Amino acid sequence: SQQGEEDPQALSIQEGENATMNCSYKTSINNLQWYRQNSGRGLVHLILIRSNEREKHSGRLRVTLDTSKKSSSLLITASRAADTASYFCATVQTGANNLFFGTGTRLTVIP
Amino acid sequence: GAGVSQSPSNKVTEKGKDVELRCDPISGHTALYWYRQSLGQGLEFLIYFQGNSAPDKSGLPSDRFSAERTGGSVSTLTIQRTQQEDSAVYLCASSFRASQYEQYFGPGTRLTVT
Numbered sequence: 001s002q003q004g005e006e007d008p009q010a011l012s013i014q015e016g017e018n019a020t021m022n023c024s025y026k027t028s029i030n031n032l033q034w035y036r037q038n039s040g041r042g043l044v045h046l047i048l049i050r051s052n053e054r055e056k057h058s059g060r061l062r063v064t065l066d067t068s069k070k071s072s073s074l075l076i077t078a079s080r081a082a083d084t085a086s087y088f089c090a091t092v093q094t095g096a097n098n099l100f101f102g103t104g105t106r107l108t109v110i111p
Numbered sequence: 112g113a114g115v116s117q118s119p120s121n122k123v124t125e126k127g128k129d130v131e132l133r134c135d136p137i138s139g140h141t142a143l144y145w146y147r148q149s150l151g152q153g154l155e156f157l158i159y160f161q162g163n164s165a166p167d168k169s170g171l172p173s174d175r176f177s178a179e180r181t182g183g184s185v186s187t188l189t190i191q192r193t194q195q196e197d198s199a200v201y202l203c204a205s206s207f208r209a210s211q212y213e214q215y216f217g218p219g220t221r222l223t224v225t
Binding site: 030031033035041042043044045048050088090092096097098099100101103104 | 154155156202209212216217218219
């Protein structure tokens with residue numbers, strides 16, 4: 001079963017705009033990871049944020065984590081057409097090792 | 112270096128047949144995971160290996176599913192007596208250790224049971 005929900009389910013923006021995706025989860029976690037998936041195949045790892053961290057950056061990506069609200073957000077700045085993909089958050093629950101995935105957000109960036 | 116590799120990339124099989132899916136993790140990664148992705152269930156965990164420890168099989172959906180990892184490296188996921196609901200993309204991932212480390216995924220095997 002899936003750990004949480006992502007919001008929105010689908011997002012369509014113009015190239016150059018920022019895209020924000022939100023993820024909520026249900027249990028205490030060790031860390032939270034964001035992935036991108038193109039064409040329904042392999043998942044590309046984007047960022048890992050640990051439970052004692054509040055914000056991380058990687059290039060045009062910014063991830064925040066609020067453990068009190070059990071939520072995370074992924075911000076992609078200055079979006080490009082190549083960012084079109086599905087984005088998933090996944091958590092490693094406290095005491096576990098495997099990932100529990102959210103439902104995903106389908107991002108479409110219009111050139 | 113090379114990423115996680117999986118074979119075959121696509122597999123079509125008849126209902127009732129057995130299938131084997133293979134995963135080659137990143138060299139030096141001691142943790143290996145199997146997941147599957149289907150339209151109805153999303154992405155779900157199947158089984159986890161860490162070094163020589165007993166695997167965590169808590170995600171396997173039925174006793175028709177089994178997996179082994181030989182020599183702490185290559186893993187094979189076996190599905191016996193396949194059913195149509197087994198149709199999915201089977202994804203393998205590896206990480207340097209477990210829990211605190213990023214998991215890197217292979218391209219997946221698309222299994223279609225006819």
